[in-house]
Amino acid sequence: MARIRQWTLHEIEQFRKLHPVDHPIEAEQAKVHRERAAFAELRRKAARRVRRCLNELTDPGxxxxxxxxxxxxxxxxxxxxxxxxxxxxxxxxxxxxxxxxxxxxxxxxxxxxxxx
The missing domain is CATH 1.20.5 (Single alpha-helices involved in coiled-coils or other helix-helix interfaces)
Structure with missing residues (x-):
């Protein structure tokens, strides 16, 4: 497993300036959750599109x-x-x-x- 890098005080201050939220950890977890859900949906859309294209190309009827x-x-x-x-x-x-x-x-x- 990769080693987790510790943030410096300067990085923490910059993060707080850019993300002024009360609970930054929960906000970041929510972002990760949204991004993973979006990835899964995009992956499903791509698979549907590939199946549709293959069906259109290979459908002899x-x-x-x-x-x-x-x-x-x-x-x-x-x-x-x-x-x-x-x-x-x-x-x-x-x-x-x-x-x-x-x-x-x-x-x-x-x-x-x-x-x-």
Whole structure:
């Protein structure tokens, strides 16, 4: 065990000037108690934060859901582009019936692959 150093008279006077309390020993014990309680609480908070971060990083369910949503969004965007191309093609066919594919009926007739 470490040896306790004795305070000099000057150190005691300085302590009393800086800490003007009636019971300095009890005040110091209270400070130690508060600091230890604060340390324990901070330690618990840090442990909770680490657990939460680890859960967020290693939880495959959330990552898979996010990846699935991203894949669905990409597919929807690709589908929209395909529909825009198809509409542009249909508009071109309607404006220029001579450029229509063979299986499409001419303008004004019913039938074909893309009836209008």
């Amino acid at each position: 959330e990552d898979l859901v996010a990846q699935r949503y991203e894949a669905i969004a990409t597919r929807e965007l690709r589908n929209a582009a395909a529909h825009r191309r198809r509409l542009a093609g249909l508009a071109g066919v309607e404006l220029h019936p001579g450029n229509a594919p063979r299986d499409q009926a001419p303008r004004g007739q019913v039938g074909g692959a893309f009836p209008l």
